[in-house]
Amino acid sequence: MKYKTFSNGVAIPVVGFGTWQVSPQEAYESVRSALDVGYRHIDTAAAYENEAEVGQAITDSGIKREELFVTTKLGNKIRGYKETLQAAKESMEKLQVEYLDLYLIHWPNPAAHRHWWKEANAESWKAMEELYRKGVIKTIGISNFEERHIEALLASAQVIPHTNQIRLFAGEQQRALVAYCRNKGMVTEAYSPLGVGGILSNEVILRIAGETNRTSAQVALRYNLQKGHVVLPKSVHRRRMAENLDLFDFELSQEQMVCLDALPNTISATRNPDEVPF
Numbered sequence: 272m273k274y275k276t277f278s279n280g281v282a283i284p285v286v287g288f289g290t291w292q293v294s295p296q297e298a299y300e301s302v303r304s305a306l307d308v309g310y311r312h313i314d315t316a317a318a319y320e321n322e323a324e325v326g327q328a329i330t331d332s333g334i335k336r337e338e339l340f341v342t343t344k345l346g347n348k349i350r351g352y353k354e355t356l357q358a359a360k361e362s363m364e365k366l367q368v369e370y371l372d373l374y375l376i377h378w379p380n381p382a383a384h385r386h387w388w389k390e391a392n393a394e395s396w397k398a399m400e401e402l403y404r405k406g407v408i409k410t411i412g413i414s415n416f417e418e419r420h421i422e423a424l425l426a427s428a429q430v431i432p433h434t435n436q437i438r439l440f441a442g443e444q445q446r447a448l449v450a451y452c453r454n455k456g457m458v459t460e461a462y463s464p465l466g467v468g469g470i471l472s473n474e475v476i477l478r479i480a481g482e483t484n485r486t487s488a489q490v491a492l493r494y495n496l497q498k499g500h501v502v503l504p505k506s507v508h509r510r511r512m513a514e515n516l517d518l519f520d521f522e523l524s525q526e527q528m529v530c531l532d533a534l535p536n537t538i539s540a541t542r543n544p545d546e547v548p549f
């Protein structure tokens with residue numbers, strides 16, 4: 272495994288196991304399999320409603336806590352200082368961990384808090400900074416934040432978010448936002464790095480898969496890695512999990528990268544966080 276280093280020196284494995292759209296029923300077995308095939312970085316969220324199953328799988332794996340990197344996210348219904356402290360505690364209880372490696376604000380402008388989103392994020396961030404200072408959370412970050420949301424947060428933040436987890440795949444690179452985040456020293460994490468499976472039949476990706484003797488999933492993931500992102504592929508199939516982790520003994524050429532850079536987004540536009548209905 273390779274690692275990226277956050278601005279505070281904490282290291283994150285560049286491939287994590289994503290658990291969005293993994294049902295509670297599937298989550299236990301999937302995470303057990305993922306840990307078994309070698310993943311040491313698991314990404315979940317309160318909103319995925321599978322933290323308890325993820326936690327049980329982590330415990331039952333017997334893998335030492337310090338060998339794991341565990342991320343979860345503050346749900347959209349929760350904002351505020353005390354409320355965020357409580358939510359983090361509940362997530363850690365469900366995950367059966369004493370500390371989190373990374374805690375993220377999942378969305379910047381939830382429907383339930385739209386009337387006060389700036390203050391709401393500032394209050395929640397204060398709680399996250401406190402947990403960070405106490406060492407209960409090793410790194411703190413954001414997800415789905417665009418520049419205007421980050422600027423608003425930075426107006427009162429004492430700790431600059433260590434990462435922004437956003438939707439990134441071949442065809443959707445959010446270049447201006449990525450450049451902005453990097454300029455602030457944030458790591459970029461890619462969710463839906465396979466376009467939720469939608470880019471795997473893309474003909475350019477398939478051609479490059481043929482050229483490199485790899486699968487289209489591996490090409491898509493390797494592309495995001497070479498763009499400098501942490502990737503969080505999801506699969507409930509053990510063989511695919513292993514395939515998605517096997518990315519370090521080949522490299523895409525500059526020419527192949529240029530072809531992938533030129534792909535349009537044929538999946539769907541990234542949602543405007545100010546208009547999400549949740």
Ligand code: A2P
Binds near residue numbers: 462467471512514
């Ligand atoms: P499944 O869970 O049935 O394996 P993303 O990570 O962008 O959200 O994409 C996840 C989707 O891609 C899921 O539908 C998953 O299906 C599918 N998928 C994940 N890895 C692979 C792979 N190596 N080959 C084919 N499909 C994959």
